[in-house]
Amino acid sequence: MKTTHPILAALTLAAPALCVPPAAAQSTSSAYPAKPVRIIVPYPPGGGNDIIGRAIADELTRRLGQNFFVENRPGGSTIIGTEIAMRAPADGYHVFIASQTTFAIVPNVKARVPYDPVRDFEPVSLLATQPYLIVVHPSLPVRTVKELIAVAKAQPGKILYASASIGSGSHLQGEIFKAHTGIDMLHIPYKGSGPAVADLMGGQVSLMFSTASSVHPQVVAGRLRAVAITAARRHPTLPNVPTVAETMPGFENAQWIAMQAPRATPRDITGQLNRAIVAITQSKAYRERMAAQGYDAEASTPQQVSARIQSELARFGKLVKAIGLKEEG
Numbered sequence: 001m002k003t004t005h006p007i008l009a010a011l012t013l014a015a016p017a018l019c020v021p022p023a024a025a026q027s028t029s030s031a032y033p034a035k036p037v038r039i040i041v042p043y044p045p046g047g048g049n050d051i052i053g054r055a056i057a058d059e060l061t062r063r064l065g066q067n068f069f070v071e072n073r074p075g076g077s078t079i080i081g082t083e084i085a086m087r088a089p090a091d092g093y094h095v096f097i098a099s100q101t102t103f104a105i106v107p108n109v110k111a112r113v114p115y116d117p118v119r120d121f122e123p124v125s126l127l128a129t130q131p132y133l134i135v136v137h138p139s140l141p142v143r144t145v146k147e148l149i150a151v152a153k154a155q156p157g158k159i160l161y162a163s164a165s166i167g168s169g170s171h172l173q174g175e176i177f178k179a180h181t182g183i184d185m186l187h188i189p190y191k192g193s194g195p196a197v198a199d200l201m202g203g204q205v206s207l208m209f210s211t212a213s214s215v216h217p218q219v220v221a222g223r224l225r226a227v228a229i230t231a232a233r234r235h236p237t238l239p240n241v242p243t244v245a246e247t248m249p250g251f252e253n254a255q256w257i258a259m260q261a262p263r264a265t266p267r268d269i270t271g272q273l274n275r276a277i278v279a280i281t282q283s284k285a286y287r288e289r290m291a292a293q294g295y296d297a298e299a300s301t302p303q304q305v306s307a308r309i310q311s312e313l314a315r316f317g318k319l320v321k322a323i324g325l326k327e328e329g
Contacts, residue, residue, distance in 0.1 A: 032092055032269050033066040039259075040088070041097045042081025044074040048213040048293065052127050052257050053097045055289055059280040060273075077165070078102040079113055086115045090262040092269035095124065098260045101169050104312035108320045109167030117313065123305035124259040124270050125277040128295040131231035131254045132173050132209050133216075134244070135224045140206045145228050145247040148207075152183035159185045162196040162205040167325055169255055170196070172316065173209035173230070175323050180248060200224065211255050212238075212294030230254065237291055256298075258305050274302060 037060070041053040050072060057068040073081035082102055088094035103117035115121075134148070140159075142148040152159050163171035166189045174187060188205050190196035193214045200208050201223050208215070212235065218224040219238065226241045230253045234243060244251040259277065261270055280286050281299040290297040300308075 032272060033064055033068075035093060036067040036069060037093050037095065038088075039068055039070050039095050039097060040081055040085040041070050041072050042074060042078035042085075042102060043072065045072050048130065048211060048295070049097050049099055049257055051213070051293055052290070052295065055286065056097075056127055056259070056277065056280065059283075059286055060276055063276050063280065064272075077106050077110065079106065079110070079115075083114045085260070086120045086262060088262050090122075090264040090266075092261065092265055092273075094262060095273070096121070096260045096262075097127070097257060099257050100255050100312060103309050104316050105167060105169060105172065107313065108317045109325060117309050118306065120263050121260040122263055122265045122267075122270050123302040123309075124261055125274045125302065126256060126258045126298050126300040126305060127277065127281070128290050129254045129256045129298050130211050130213060130295045131229050131235065132170070133212050133219065133229050133238075133241070133294075134177070134207065134227040135200065135210055135215050135219060136207045136227055137200055137203050137205070138223075138225055139203055140225075142227060143225065144242070145244055148227055149181050149183055152181075152185055156184040157186055159207055160188050160205040161185045161207040161209065162188050162190060162200055163208070164193040164196055165189050165191060167320070168193075169211070170209050172319060173253060175319065176253060177209065177244075180251060197224075216294045231296075235291075235294065235296075237294065256308065257295075258300075260305075270302060274299075 039053050039057050041050050043049045050070065053070045057070050060068040073084050078101060085094065085096035107113050107117060136142060142151050161174050163174060165171065170193065171187060171189060174185065178185060193210060196208060197210065197215055197218065199205050201218060215224055219226045226238060228244045229235055229238065229241050230244050230251065232243065232245065232252050234241065259273065278299040281297040287297040
């Protein structure tokens with residue numbers, strides 16, 4: 001009788017029907033925004049979420065006529081900034097840059113988080129998505145997914161793959177790939193993607209499943225070799241890098257970044273922000289700015305953000321359980 005690998009079972013969870021989040025209070029203001037708007041980013045300056053936060057802040061400032069500014073509140077696996085955003089006034093003058101890591105992975109990996117990603121926020125829109133790159137040190141003799149699988153199967157447990165931390169997106173992408181291919185690699189967690197990429201370039205580890213923005217400059221410069229990308233199609237800035245799906249049909253995974261607001265933020269305000277973001281993501285300037293960083297500009301309805309969060313909470317919850325990942329305090 002054919003059996004199903006428990007991790008693969010975790011990855012095939014069907015997405016739920018679109019779910020409309022709880023009703024929020026209606027705004028009495030017809031002049032929004034009437035003062036500067038704070039965009040909370042739960043990461044330090046310079047990272048991918050910060051780049052997107054500043055890009056969307058620039059565009060919203062230009063389109064809505066008030067200053068939108070980024071406030072970086074990093075720490076605690078993004079929990080510190082997320083809690084600050086959750087407790088901020090629900091007045092439309094405090095919004096938040098959320099990601100798959102913060103809203104779908106951290107709540108499954110941590111024993112306790114002070115926020116509920118579904119109940120405590122009002123979705124506004126997606127801002128961008130970003131695939132993962134499988135990148136290797138040039139000393140690893142692989143240039144394709146098939147070669148990587150063959151080398152890993154010939155040396156079970158010998159290839160060291162780095163991640164930003166235990167339970168990070170880069171860690172779970174590695175486990176997803178292992179489950180799909182049946183290979184065995186040894187996971188080496190770091191304290192952030194920066195140290196992981198540095199050791200990969202130094203040859204201390206051989207491979208990493210990294211968000212494109214973290215390694216794009218190193219790949220372009222030839223310091224790292226990109227074997228494949230997890231997007232549905234090849235990326236315009238790396239046209240010679242094949243997708244994993246070209247070898248393994250149906251394989252597709254991407255990090256996403258979205259704007260959220262504190263629960264009960266008036267719907268007419270989140271609706272105004274949504275309409276502005278939709279227009280921004282359709283603009284050539286924003287799309288080119290995102291592409292240069294390895295992102296794809298993408299907007300959505302609030303309901304689609306809510307549905308994605310709920311689907312991925314369940315999907316990553318099953319994956320974390322299947323790989324026996326211990327929760328941390």
